[in-house]
Amino acid sequence: xxxxxxxxxxxxxxxxxxxxxxxxxxxxxxxxxxxDVIEEADGEAGWQRLLAxxxxxxxxxxxxxxxxxxxGLLARVRGAGDGRLxxxxxIIISGEEDDATxxxxxxxxxxxxxxxxxxxxxxxxxxxxxxQLAAIQQExxxxxxxxxxxxxxxSMTGVSSSNLLMLQMxxxxxxxxxxxxxxxxxxxxxxxxxxxxxxLGERLADQMLSLLAKLLAAKLRREDTLAHVDGPQxxxxxxxxxxxxxxxxxxxxxxxxAAARINYRDERLTVTASVAVxxxxxxxxxxxxxxxxxxxxxxxxxxxxxxxxxxxxxxxxLPVLTLADALLMLHKGQQAEVAPxxxxxxxxxxxxxxxxxxxxxxxxxxxxLSDKS
Numbered sequence: 001x002x003x004x005x006x007x008x009x010x011x012x013x014x015x016x017x018x019x020x021x022x023x024x025x026x027x028x029x030x031x032x033x034x035x036d037v038i039e040e041a042d043g044e045a046g047w048q049r050l051l052a053x054x055x056x057x058x059x060x061x062x063x064x065x066x067x068x069x070x071x072g073l074l075a076r077v078r079g080a081g082d083g084r085l086x087x088x089x090x091i092i093i094s095g096e097e098d099d100a101t102x103x104x105x106x107x108x109x110x111x112x113x114x115x116x117x118x119x120x121x122x123x124x125x126x127x128x129x130x131x132q133l134a135a136i137q138q139e140x141x142x143x144x145x146x147x148x149x150x151x152x153x154x155s156m157t158g159v160s161s162s163n164l165l166m167l168q169m170x171x172x173x174x175x176x177x178x179x180x181x182x183x184x185x186x187x188x189x190x191x192x193x194x195x196x197x198x199x200l201g202e203r204l205a206d207q208m209l210s211l212l213a214k215l216l217a218a219k220l221r222r223e224d225t226l227a228h229v230d231g232p233q234x235x236x237x238x239x240x241x242x243x244x245x246x247x248x249x250x251x252x253x254x255x256x257x258a259a260a261r262i263n264y265r266d267e268r269l270t271v272t273a274s275v276a277v278x279x280x281x282x283x284x285x286x287x288x289x290x291x292x293x294x295x296x297x298x299x300x301x302x303x304x305x306x307x308x309x310x311x312x313x314x315x316x317x318l319p320v321l322t323l324a325d326a327l328l329m330l331h332k333g334q335q336a337e338v339a340p341x342x343x344x345x346x347x348x349x350x351x352x353x354x355x356x357x358x359x360x361x362x363x364x365x366x367x368x369l370s371d372k373s
Contacts, residue, residue, distance in 0.1 A: 017046030043068025165227035169288035193232035
């Protein structure tokens, strides 16, 4: 960069918040040659300026001020939930030099501490070091974010990666177990993919998968997660979705693939997909790998293209309800919801009943449950 260009660059902006006009003037005199110093006379005005001006790169704040003191301003900056403010370097300036005051400022989120007697050279050095450190931290945050996005996204299709798929499945399964809900997984595979790939070549085959990924994503709800598993295989995690609902979803996806316009050398290619469904309730499955395994076995358990493969809907399974959940539901007046689970809940109490019979000579029995079955 030429000298002329650098002269036209704006100076880094610093906000000084102090109720003393003399202190603000002194700091501006020390730093004005290298920085664009702006001022506010109390903590509340300083907070409003920070919110309004995103170009501020460092805050210097007094401890004792009207309206809002330095620690109060610092608490707002660090607790705002704003990444920019969270990383903003904050230097506390005070007439007090004791270690307890300095320690309290650092514990509250200050990045540095100077006294009002700090000379020009040291103040310039402290400000420069803190701005540079904040820039490095910001670069690290950006790098981590980009890396997380890279891991979370499939580079070829742009949809979620298989790693993110498993994470989403695990979270959905854990939520379903806690809240008496269900999770459905749809495993979709392009039929006869290898002959298609040989005909198109690897580059065009990848483009076709990317096109189909966009088509599938457009047919899903916001709460569903679409992921590219491998090759011609995609997966959709649909939390809180019953089999009757997911059958409609699977049919919509199947028809969408069949209707896709994929042309190759003036020839419209016929592309179909098969969809296998696994459901945590109906398949009595409570882990992400097991649910994925159920869907995979269902997909490859029979032959033929353009199919939807569902769990046996004649098997009327109820979700697992823990005793703690049942008691909470009863407390909320949900007797009707708990009633279908009574046989399983009472059966789970059998060891406790056996102990009570042995300890107190009781003759309680759950035999009536087998009579009702």
